[in-house]
Every structure is written in C-alpha cells, then in structure tokens.
Amino acid sequence: MDLSRQYAEARDAQDPIGHFRARFHIPDGHLVYFDGNSLGRLPLATRDRLLDAIEREWGGDLIRGWDTWIDLAGRAGDVIAEGVLDVAPGEVILSDSSSVNLFKLASAALDANPGRRVIVTDDDNFPTDRYVLEGLAQARGLQLRVVPTDIDEGVDPARIAAALDDDVALVCLSHVAYRSGALADMVAITTAAHRVGALTLWDLCHSAGSVPVPLRQSGADLAVGCTYKYLNAGPGAPAFLFVRRDLQARLRQPIWGWFGQRDQFAMGAGYDPVESIERFQVGTPPVLGGYAVLEGARITAEAGVANLAAKSAELLRYTLRLNDAWLGDRLTLATPSDPARRGSHVTFHHPQAWQICQALKAAGVIPDFRTPQRLRIGLAPLYTRFVDVWEGMARLRDIVDSGSYEAFEPALGRVT
Amino acid sequence: MDLSRQYAEARDAQDPIGHFRARFHIPDGHLVYFDGNSLGRLPLATRDRLLDAIEREWGGDLIRGWDTWIDLAGRAGDVIAEGVLDVAPGEVILSDSSSVNLFKLASAALDANPGRRVIVTDDDNFPTDRYVLEGLAQARGLQLRVVPTDIDEGVDPARIAAALDDDVALVCLSHVAYRSGALADMVAITTAAHRVGALTLWDLCHSAGSVPVPLRQSGADLAVGCTYKYLNAGPGAPAFLFVRRDLQARLRQPIWGWFGQRDQFAMGAGYDPVESIERFQVGTPPVLGGYAVLEGARITAEAGVANLAAKSAELLRYTLRLNDAWLGDRLTLATPSDPARRGSHVTFHHPQAWQICQALKAAGVIPDFRTPQRLRIGLAPLYTRFVDVWEGMARLRDIVDSGSYEAFEPALGRVT
Numbered sequence: 144m145d146l147s148r149q150y151a152e153a154r155d156a157q158d159p160i161g162h163f164r165a166r167f168h169i170p171d172g173h174l175v176y177f178d179g180n181s182l183g184r185l186p187l188a189t190r191d192r193l194l195d196a197i198e199r200e201w202g203g204d205l206i207r208g209w210d211t212w213i214d215l216a217g218r219a220g221d222v223i224a225e226g227v228l229d230v231a232p233g234e235v236i237l238s239d240s241s242s243v244n245l246f247k248l249a250s251a252a253l254d255a256n257p258g259r260r261v262i263v264t265d266d267d268n269f270p271t272d273r274y275v276l277e278g279l280a281q282a283r284g285l286q287l288r289v290v291p292t293d294i295d296e297g298v299d300p301a302r303i304a305a306a307l308d309d310d311v312a313l314v315c316l317s318h319v320a321y322r323s324g325a326l327a328d329m330v331a332i333t334t335a336a337h338r339v340g341a342l343t344l345w346d347l348c349h350s351a352g353s354v355p356v357p358l359r360q361s362g363a364d365l366a367v368g369c370t371y372k373y374l375n376a377g378p379g380a381p382a383f384l385f386v387r388r389d390l391q392a393r394l395r396q397p398i399w400g401w402f403g404q405r406d407q408f409a410m411g412a413g414y415d416p417v418e419s420i421e422r423f424q425v426g427t428p429p430v431l432g433g434y435a436v437l438e439g440a441r442i443t444a445e446a447g448v449a450n451l452a453a454k455s456a457e458l459l460r461y462t463l464r465l466n467d468a469w470l471g472d473r474l475t476l477a478t479p480s481d482p483a484r485r486g487s488h489v490t491f492h493h494p495q496a497w498q499i500c501q502a503l504k505a506a507g508v509i510p511d512f513r514t515p516q517r518l519r520i521g522l523a524p525l526y527t528r529f530v531d532v533w534e535g536m537a538r539l540r541d542i543v544d545s546g547s548y549e550a551f552e553p554a555l556g557r558v559t
Numbered sequence: 560m561d562l563s564r565q566y567a568e569a570r571d572a573q574d575p576i577g578h579f580r581a582r583f584h585i586p587d588g589h590l591v592y593f594d595g596n597s598l599g600r601l602p603l604a605t606r607d608r609l610l611d612a613i614e615r616e617w618g619g620d621l622i623r624g625w626d627t628w629i630d631l632a633g634r635a636g637d638v639i640a641e642g643v644l645d646v647a648p649g650e651v652i653l654s655d656s657s658s659v660n661l662f663k664l665a666s667a668a669l670d671a672n673p674g675r676r677v678i679v680t681d682d683d684n685f686p687t688d689r690y691v692l693e694g695l696a697q698a699r700g701l702q703l704r705v706v707p708t709d710i711d712e713g714v715d716p717a718r719i720a721a722a723l724d725d726d727v728a729l730v731c732l733s734h735v736a737y738r739s740g741a742l743a744d745m746v747a748i749t750t751a752a753h754r755v756g757a758l759t760l761w762d763l764c765h766s767a768g769s770v771p772v773p774l775r776q777s778g779a780d781l782a783v784g785c786t787y788k789y790l791n792a793g794p795g796a797p798a799f800l801f802v803r804r805d806l807q808a809r810l811r812q813p814i815w816g817w818f819g820q821r822d823q824f825a826m827g828a829g830y831d832p833v834e835s836i837e838r839f840q841v842g843t844p845p846v847l848g849g850y851a852v853l854e855g856a857r858i859t860a861e862a863g864v865a866n867l868a869a870k871s872a873e874l875l876r877y878t879l880r881l882n883d884a885w886l887g888d889r890l891t892l893a894t895p896s897d898p899a900r901r902g903s904h905v906t907f908h909h910p911q912a913w914q915i916c917q918a919l920k921a922a923g924v925i926p927d928f929r930t931p932q933r934l935r936i937g938l939a940p941l942y943t944r945f946v947d948v949w950e951g952m953a954r955l956r957d958i959v960d961s962g963s964y965e966a967f968e969p970a971l972g973r974v975t
C-alpha cells in the first residue's frame with residue numbers, strides 16, 4: 144500500500160470523472176470537504192443560472208416568467224427520473240420538502256390500503272421519516288411497527304420480512320442509512336412487502352446521485368428524496384418524489400393544492416386533480432430552487448450514476464486503507480465492511496467523535512458528527528479527489544495521534 | 560379633474576414613499592407593471608443578498624452556513640410579524656407554501672375542535688384554499704359549508720354569521736379577495752366565529768404588505784400568506800404562517816417533521832415538538848427563498864403598512880377617475896365602491912376582458928385576467944407610480960377606443 148500523496152495524485156490523474164470538479168465553485172483550496180452528503184457544493188452552471196433567473200427572468204420578465212417556470216418542477220423531475228433514478232419521465236416531480244412529500248405519499252399509501260392497520264419502518268430511519276410516520280399512525284389509530292436495526296450494519300431484510308403480515312399497509316425505509324451509509328436491499332424488501340400486499344415508500348436522500356437506485360428492478364411503489372446532498376441543488380432546495388406510473392391516477396394525494404388541479408387557471412369549483420405526476424404537487428413551486436435542481440441533476444446525469452458509484456466505492460476503499468494504515472483500531476468502522484452494502488459515505492466510531500469533529504473543522508476538514516459518537520465522512524464523487532481523502536485522513540491522523548482534540552469542548556449531552 | 564400626464568408626475572413628486580421605487584430592479588422603463596399583486600418586483604437588496612448567499616455562503620461556507628441559516632425562517636417571520644402584520648415576534652414563521660400551511664393549520668384547528676363537524680368558507684375564496692378544505696372535509700367526513708359571495712362585493716359578514724352555529728369548527732376566508740380586491744371584515748367575522756366557539760384561519764396572500772391586517776384587533780387565531788406578491792420575495796418563495804401565541808403549544812401540527820422537534824440534532828426516538836412557532840415548521844427550509852423574504856419584508860416594514868395602504872388607496876382612486884373620464888361605462892367596476900372595503904388592486908368587468916388583457920400586454924402593460932371576464936389591475940404601492948397609472952390607463956383607453964383587442968384570440972373555454 145502506497146501511502147504517499149503522490150499516489151493519491153496519480154489516482155486523480157486517472158479518474159475518468161475527475162474533470163467534473165472544475166465545474167464547481169471551490170474558492171478554498173485548503174479546505175477538505177467531507178460533507179457533500181449533507182450539503183453539496185455549488186455548481187458553476189447553477190450560479191450562472193440563478194443569476195440569470197433572478198435578474199433577467201424575475202427582474203425583467205416578471206409575471207411572464209411563469210410561461211417558463213410553470214413546468215420547471217416536472218422538467219427537473221424528468222432529469223432526475225432518467226438521469227439519476229433510471230425510471231421513466233413523468234414518474235418524478237419536484238415538490239415541497241422530503242418531509243412533506245413523505246407525509247403526502249405515506250398518507251396516499253395508507254388510503255390505498257384501507258383496513259390494514261400497520262406501518263413498518265426501522266429505528267435507524269432518519270428522524271423526520273420516523274416522526275412523520277408516527278404522526279400519521281397516531282392520527283389514524285394505526286400501529287407503527289419499528290424494526291430494530293444495527294446502526295452500523297443497516298436494515299436487515301430478514302428482520303423486515305419477519306415484521307410483515309397482511310395487516311401491513313406500508314413499508315417505509317431509507318435506501319442508504321444516514322449514519323452508517325449502509326445500503327438497504329431494495330429489491331428483497333420490496334418483493335417481501337409486495338408479497339403481503341403492502342406498498343413501499345423509499346427515502347432516497349442519501350442515495351440519489353451516489354449509487355444506483357433499483358426502483359425499476361424492485362418494482363418499488365413510491366419514493367422521496369432531497370436534492371441538496373448529492374444533487375448539489377443548494378440549502379433547502381425543493382425535494383423530489385417518485386410515484387410509479389400505474390399508481391399515479393389512483394392515489395389520493397392528501398393536500399389538495401391548486402398545482403394538482405386540472406385546468407388550474409380556470410380556478411373552478413371542486414378539486415379535480417390531474418391523473419399524472421403533477422397530482423402530487425401542492426402550492427406554487429419555488430423557482431430558484433427548481434433551477435438549482437435542474438442544473439445539479441443535469442451534472443449528475445452527465446457524469447452517470449454508474450461512474451459516480453464506482454468512484455465513490457474507490458474513494459471509500461482508499462479511505463479505509465489509510466485509516467487502517469494510519470489509525471489502526473483507534474477509529475472503529477461503523478459502516479458495513481461489504482462494499483456491496485455501502486453508499487457514498489463512511490462512518491467511524493470513537494468515544495470522543497464530537498471533539499475529533501471539532502478538531503478537524505479547526506484544521507480545515509469538514510466531516511459530520513452523528514449520534515452516537517460517530518464521525519461521518521462523505522465522499523461526494525463529483526468533486527472529491529483522492530488527494531482530498533489523503534489530506535483529510537492525514538489531518539485526522541495528526542489530530543488523533545497528538546490527542547489535540549482533547550482541547551475541544553465535549554459534546555453537549557443532547558448530541559452524544 | 561386634471562387628466563394630464565403632468566398631474567400624475569406632480570403626484571409622484573409629492574409621494575412620501577416614492578423614493579422606494581429606486582430600490583427595485585426596473586430594467587424596462589416602457590413597461591407598465593400592474594401585476595405586483597401576482598409577482599412583486601425584484602428589490603436590489605434581494606439581488607445582492609442572493610448573490611452573496613449563493614457564492615459566499617453556499618459556495619464558500621458550505622455546511623457551516625447552517626449556523627446562520629438555521630433560524631432564518633424565524634428571523635424573516637419576525638420581520639413580517641412586527642413590520643407587516645403588527646403581531647408579536649414569535650407568532651409568525653416561514654414554512655412551505657401557502658397551500659401546505661393552510662392544510663397544516665386547518666388540520667390543527669379541526670383537531671382542536673373535536674366533535675364539531677363543519678368547516679365554513681366562501682365560494683369566492685382562492686381555489687387552493689377551497690380545494691385544501693374540501694380535501695380535509697372529505698378525509699374527515701366533515702361538511703364544507705360554502706357561503707355564496709358576490710364576487711365583486713366580497714365576503715358579506717352577515718352571510719358568514721348566518722352560516723355559523725356550534726357545529727362549526729373552523730372559518731377559513733381570504734382577507735382580500737383575489738378577484739375583486741374586496742376586503743373582508745376580519746374583526747366582525749372573527750368575533751362572530753369566536754361567539755360560536757369556532758377558530759378562524761385567514762388567507763393573507765392579497766393583503767400582507769398592502770393593507771393593515773387586524774390580526775391583533777380581531778383576535779384572529781391563525782393565518783397564512785404568500786411572500787411573492789406584495790412582499791416581493793420572488794417566484795415560489797416560501798410562505799408564512801401565523802399562530803396566535805396562546806394557541807401554539809396546544810395545536811397539533813399534522814406533519815411531524817424534524818424542524819419542529821425539540822433538540823432537533825439529537826435525532827432522538829419519538830416526536831417531541833417545541834411549544835413555540837417552530838412547531839409549525841416541517842422539513843429543511845429553503846435558504847435562498849428565506850433570504851428573499853427577509854429582504855422583501857424589510858423594505859415593506861421600512862415603508863410602513865399605513866403609508867403603503869394610503870398610497871394604494873390614492874392610486875386606486877386615481878385609476879377609477881381616469882377610467883370614469885376615459886372609458887366611461889365600457890369597463891364596469893368589479894371591486895367595492897367603498898374605499899374602506901378595498902385592498903390594493905382594482906378589477907373591471909368586460910365581456911372581452913381576456914382579449915383586452917392580451918392587447919394590453921402587447922402594448923407593454925401587464926395586468927391580469929381573472930375569471931369570469933375580469934381585468935385585474937394591481938397597484939403595488941412600493942414601486943407603482945401615478946404616472947404608471949396614467950400610462951397604463953391611457954394605453955387601455957386607446958385599446959378599447961380603437962377596438963384593437965378584437966384582433967387577439969378569444970379566451971379558451973376553460974378560462975372565460
């Protein structure tokens with residue numbers, strides 16, 4: 144194992160998608176950014192597009208801009224559908240936040256399965272997913288069946304299957320776990336859910352744009368995802384949702400907004416929703432965010448999800464090798480050891496992970512802390528280089544070797 | 560009555576808030592923009608703020624930007640609370656779209672009044688409001704009692720009062736009607752609703768930033784509003800919601816997202832919402848939109864709602880005088896004749912209103928068409944001048960005098 148910086152540089156020189164980094168705004172060359180899985184970087188095309196949308200379109204076209212903007216959510220959705228999720232145009236649209244979309248699609252799924260009284264999720268699902276489902280279960284007097292998951296190993300399909308019976312209306316899980324980066328087996332779980340007549344709703348926040356998403360192969364029913372991580376659409380950009388084509392016309396979207404209405408501007412009496420994906424829109428969609436998603440998703444589609452996933456896997460393997468060589472067992476792997484079961488981030492356990500995170504930030508490395516006592520390193524493949532991994536891991540090694548992290552405040556009780 | 564352009568210029572010269580126009584990006588001096596009540600203009604401060612938020616904050620600070628962004632929805636909400644709605648800080652927050660917020664607050668109101676089986680609205684309410692309420696009523700097996708309203712005269716408090724009884728859980732109406740601009744009597748209606756134990760939910764989309772909103776004087780319970788009209792926050796910018804302080808902790812917000820969670824980043828098991836206005840947030844809020852609201856609301860607050868309303872009233876009176884002088888009875892007023900019952904836009908009826916709208920646009924005047932057969936003229940007071948009214952009405956006069964609008968396509972059946 145070559146531990147030199149030159150090795151990392153050589154890997155970058157051979158990287159078939161390495162040139163995509165030049166299409167991002169990267170003002171600080173010293174910074175090692177390991178958090179593109181929380182907030183992706185700014186694409187130059189997005190900056191230019193937003194400036195144009197602000198000044199020329201909003202400022203100049205004013206209300207006439209809506210001639211262009213009215214189907215922006217669908218156009219961006221189509222890029223995500225074809226270029227990121229490998230499903231058909233018309234199966235994905237931008238709308239609201241991931242949380243609101245989860246509420247809409249989970250509610251629709253429950254209405255489509257009347258009489259069934261159980262929602263299945265797991266205890267490692269992202270908090271907002273668990274809360275949204277808990278709220279729906281409470282409002283409807285249903286049971287939320289929370290399957291225990293090993294937070295380092297991720298969702299166990301056998302445990303999910305064991306929780307399924309013909310009283311289950313909906314199975315809702317994350318495709319890639321937000322802490323460990325563990326990849327759930329979408330095909331096995333969807334198959335098991337369908338066997339008992341349940342619908343599946345997948346949270347793709349940590350997978351869209353970083354790993355292939357087998358919506359089509361699995362026959363998954365519904366999905367939501369955010370766009371500010373691997374799709375690089377900026378803080379709070381609108382989320383997307385996926386509804387398999389054959390389900391669209393028969394699902395009851397619970398929030399009957401005018402952007403789902405047939406002949407919207409007739410402003411007629413009585414809600415009469417379209418039968419297509421626009422049925423899952425609600426209110427006036429955010430235009431700046433919509434453009435940011437359009438541009439971000441285009442870059443992802445251009446690079447190709449297979450290439451992105453391959454590079455992620457290589458970056459991740461390299462991270463683990465450097466960790467093994469430099470840090471030994473001082474940081475414990477909190478991500479599946481099987482490469483086929485990983486997304487695009489890697490997590491380590493350390494009892495003082497919070498302090499190590501603070502020390503890394505002070506040293507110009509931005510990872511993320513996650514409860515409990517975990518250091519998360521995101522390897523967003525569009526702009527993360529091997530040399531970034533080398534630099535970041537070297538600084539991490541120095542911090543752990545020197546014990547300099549002890550000088551930082553321990554975690555507050557609430558985030559240990 | 561002086562019908563000269565010079566008279567209009569003289570009025571502009573005396574306008575105490577005339578200087579605010581210079582704070583907007585207005586690239587086309589020929590254009591007369593009468594649609595600021597659909598999409599407000601771009602403030603220069605907003606353009607600058609967005610450029611900075613895109614490049615420096617998102618592009619440079621990356622995830623660290625959330626230290627600044629995390630309470631942006633509340634900060635912008637406070638500016639709207641104090642500077643626009645005259646309620647207390649902590650009673651307003653940005654979140655989602657108006658439609659989603661209507662759903663959230665209407666749902667919360669219904670939960671707070673269990674056993675009551677009726678929602679009251681009127682048939683002139685904005686479509687999305689009617690649809691959202693219809694959806695909620697259907698889901699819960701409640702009655703949506705739709706009070707007939709004269710679309711030119713607006714909500715009649717006596718008719719609303721006659722629809723109230725102790726089975727009514729919620730009264731949901733628009734403060735300013737989207738077609739006529741008629742101002743509803745918030746104090747009388749809220750008082751009548753409270754007398755029977757119902758909660759009130761007001762849609763402020765067409766009033767926030769243009770007329771005083773008597774939330775406090777009326778004791779209104781709940782409100783929502785958009786920010787892209789008189790608050791000039793741009794297309795699809797996030798909406799706001801108001802929940803009277805004493806109601807906040809006891810209302811059940813139906814979409815249990817992580818931005819309402821106490822100790823959000825502890826990511827704990829079980830939804831445990833804060834007791835304050837943040838309880839009504841759901842998912843990750845849009846940052847660019849949040850900044851645009853912050854800047855737009857600040858300008859409105861600086862100009863002062865009383866000044867804005869006074870100028871609107873003067874612009875509206877001037878519009879009507881020019882109409883009387885130049886167009887006689889060819890355009891029929893479709894807005895209350897009592898100035899105290901008007902918002903900041905004026906509507907005219909004409910059997911060929913659609914074609915007249917198209918002709919106006921071709922002549923560089925942007926009004927709006929509204930069903931049925933109505934021409935709507937918005938007089939956003941922050942940047943609309945008396946000379947704009949003069950120019951726009953002169954071009955309208957020429958179009959109607961000449962019959963040139965006949966050359967434009969008649970309305971499609973669906974929007975007559």
